[in-house]
Amino acid sequence: MRIAIVSVTKQGSVLAEKIASFKNWQDDELICYAKTGRGLIKHETYDNLGLLLEKIWPKCQLLIFIMATGIVVRSISKFLQHKSLDPAVLCLDEKGKFVISLLSGHLGGANMFAKMLSNKLAGSQAVITTATDVNKLVAPDVIARDFNFKIASFVSLRYINAELADGEDITYYLAAHLEEYRPAIINYNLEVKLFEQLPIELLDKKIVIITDQILPEQWYNRDNILVMIPQHHVIGIGCRRDISGERILTAIRAVCQEQNIDLNSVKSLASAWVKSDEVGLLQTGKILNLPIDFYEQQELMYAIAKYNLRESAYVKKTLGIGNVCEAAALCTVKKGRIKVCKTAMNQITIAVVQENFTW
Template identity: 40%
Template sequence: MRYAVFTSSANGLILADKIRNNMSAVVDIYCHENMPPREDVQSYSRLSTLLKDIFNKYSGLIFIMATGIVVRTIAPLLESKLTDPAVVVMDEKGQNIISLLSGHVGGANDLTLKLARKLGGNPVITTATDINYLVAPDVVASKLGLYPVSKEGIQVLNSALLRGETVEYFVDEETPCSRSYITKLRKNGIAAHLYSKAELERVIKTTKGYKAIITKHSLPADESVLYLKPRKLVAGIGCRKGTSSVLIMKALTSACGAIGWGPERVDELASSVVKANEQGLLSVGKKLNKQVSFCENDALEKQIEAYGLQESSFVKQTIGVGNVSEAAAYCCVAHGVLALPKTKYEKVAVALVWEK
């Protein structure tokens, strides 16, 4: 994951450092230009101007300032609960940590709880299902890399849960990793059924009750059904010349394991056009039956600039661009969220990006 922290005071900067030092994620810190400059902190003059450029480039935005300032600043940028990033607000002592926006799909509630544990603060969460200890389907979607369809269906099913009704979960057996979804649901205390597409169509038409269905297909619309569609997951891969398929597969397996999946969950592999003839990489793509996309340097450079990606001077001298794994993964989605930052293995670097 990749987060941004915003502050404008000395105490806020101390807290921002604490957040960065205690999070197992990439954390960029932005501080108002009235503070003394630091090499590891990016400065801004107007928060509203900064956010126009970076609002959707992070998994979550953490503001160390008054809630009113944040509300007024982000209001013009909001689009949908399905696409807006998680937004968390806290005071400069970290006493009260507020889940402000995208609590479920964006993961702001989970981020708030995590920050509260790290900082010893009080988590402030107001979503009805959470305070009633109910597992909402859109929270399940967020945890499992799924996209809820439709937005209206989220409210219908969550309201049903609050009335004490039950939501049944089904998994389409034709959806990749279908049995893994069953296992993950059960680990979250949710019983699920594995059905064929035809069986699901019959269930939708002939049975009553509320249903959450994990499927890659477009099935009949029904107000009592929420579809959970798998998000695209791209693995960006950089490797040394001549790296074997064994080492690449080992690195990819470890990287996917770090986010709770196997390499079969990946939808596409991506790298630099310089690696287009790497037999090890091509072999892994063939073994997994996944497309391998090779990106031109100018396309990689655009992603590096757009997402503010860190560059390696050695890699830049070698192939002409300083970031391959993260930039290549971002090239393959319309808009991406970093699932795993560039992670180095033996002769291989892997980054994972979810399509938002």
């Protein structure tokens, strides 16, 4: 995670340094920015807050401002896009008395970070205004953040959160083949029921559905039904040189449709090192808005041996390894299993790996 702490006064820069010293960030990339002439020597400096934000806003997942809230609100307003995209933003006074969760309280984790900092700073208080948190309820977008679920409709999310804050009971329906998630979700004190097939009577209920499969159209675009999709699939791709992005995309969609896999459950694509400049493959990643990981020959060889993957003699003669799509997808996950074995289609091979859930 990339974190920026931005201060505007000398006392604020001292607080920034204190916050930066907390062990909570030891695995993160953190930079302190101080107004020119008003910070510690070790801090990077800036003259214009707007210009600084143009540089750091797209790169950071958490921004901590130590200055007046009004300055922050006016400064970040032009950068705001959507709650699914905006970083978490905290605002503190220079004495650290109040830690305000200003933006992306749930999905970005601002509420969680505000509570953490208030516990670390003596005499500090977290200021959290989201209705579900005020009422000590767990919002679905908190579950989505903690379990890496994709939210199908933010209109439904707003409706469900409002109903939850008004005291309505919301039941979670979890696809039976994802039962491994159930104990962890129940741990949030939520009611979770397993389903093989959703009863039609639920269409009028206020519910949350968790599945990585394609649901009938009637379950979507309803305010009272929130669908969340676990993003735990990786698609491995092998292809001949100069295959178009359109053909690769068609193959991916065909495999997902045939195997009843919601394309929203895919978190990344993977292939071999020799495909890192393959225009069609790069276009596919851009269209799907998915990262692509490219693996070297040695990494693929290791995966082939570890998982005892079948190899193609033709591919092995060409690349020195005989399996690209399955091996590349397996390289992407710490622990996982092949959900869809290598499928050949129009000079393209596709495999789907599901990452194991760990809690």
